[in-house]
Amino acid sequence: MILQSEQGDDGVTIVRMEGRLDLLTAADVKRDLADLVADGRRRLIFDLERVSFVDSSGLGALISGLKAARQAGGDLRIARANAQMHTLLKLTALERVLRPYETIEEARAGYTSIAAD
């Protein structure tokens, strides 16, 4: 697994990685996210604090994870994205779909509306 994950008491899983989320790592991230959702972790927060750079392949992996989570009745949210990721979201007009939350707490707050299992 390229991703580290940690499930809180509220059932929300925080997912972390370090480095670049780009064409070299995207396929692994996509697979890991699919595995997590298949494992029943359908409420995910992807913490981007230690991700230095994201390209369109990385964005594709996040969209793939978002789709999988939504299909399972959950969601995937991104938090603590850096300025480059914000630029990428603006350029692709995907910030409405993959809304960047400033903090983990903000991302987590919205999850109370999605019932836990």
Next chain:
Amino acid sequence: MHHLLARFWEDAARIDCLPSETWRHLFTTALAEVVANGLRHAYAPETPERPLRLRLRLFPDRVEALLIDQGEPYRSAPCTMNLPEDDVDIADLPESGYGLSIAYAALDVVRYHRTRGGYNCWKLVKKLEQKQ
């Protein structure tokens, strides 16, 4: 590419010509897409070596990047895909194909040309912000 760019920005800073952080994010994000596009389309995935030359040049009014590879000619005419609308259904959202749209959105010039010698050349230009 990231190391090369880091050195390039260091040099630019040394002569007091470092573009703003936002400008650099736009340029780097776009450049990464065209490089990735070249690696993906020009060479078969099993190709052991996929040489790609990148030259960056700083002008008083712009930054130019020239990317050259010896792979297969780029077939599809450079075009942009439609970016998602407001009411997009998540299930229909594409997971790939954003690359060149990003480059077109972030840069002033994105030009492809195949040389007679069998090289793919991508020329990218982004104008610098006018200093106040």
